[in-house]
Amino acid sequence: MTTSTEVTDVEIARQLASADVSNLSVAKRLGVPWGRVDEVRQRKGLETFQRGRRAVEASWEEAVSRRVKPVEDGHAEWTGQTYPRGTPMLSWRGRAETAYRAVFRIRHGREPQGNITHAPSCVREFCVAGEHLEDRVLREERRCREGGS
Ligand SMILES: [Zn+2]
Incomplete structure (x- = not known):
């Protein structure tokens, strides 16, 4: 893992120029703040990332939250697509996964x-309430707390 001090402006510029990437994706890949990437982009006079594409990327979490409808007792209902047996499905840019995984990822990072x-x-x-979903790690933690075997 590189730290922000080890990443040079040249490296940032190279990443920015290499493909159709957003500032955010470069920042994430290199582990530097978004502002620093934007600064390099402007200083080097690199073209701003295509607006439409970036808007799509930026709204991924939005797409999930827009389909999650909180209902009584802290539960939540999925208003988006479902798999044939009813499992909530998030279809995003040609990729489908269960809404559980998407919600979990947002909730727990x-x-x-x-x-x-x-x-x-x-x-x-x-x-699809984030706090009602458990992966293996959370299940194990809960079992420990409960003192079960
Ligand atoms: Zn629930």
Whole structure:
């Protein structure tokens, strides 16, 4: 992992020029603040990233939250597409995954490990409330807390 002090402006400029990438994706890839990438882009006079494409990328989380409708008792309903058996599905730029994974990623800021299941306290089928979803890591943590085996 590189730190921001080790990343040179030249490297940032090279990344910016290499493909149709947004400031944000370069910032993430190099681990530098977005503002620094934007600064380099402007200083080097590099063309601004295509507006339409960036808007799509920026609204990924929005696309998820727009389809999550909070309902009673802290549960949430998925208003988007579903798989044939009813599992909430997020279809985004040609890629489909369960809405559970997308919601989980937003809520916890990391990829879910293993299967996602509902916490025992959630009795609502197909609930997409972030705090009601558990991956393997969260399940194990909860079992430890509960003192079970
Ligand atoms: Zn729930």
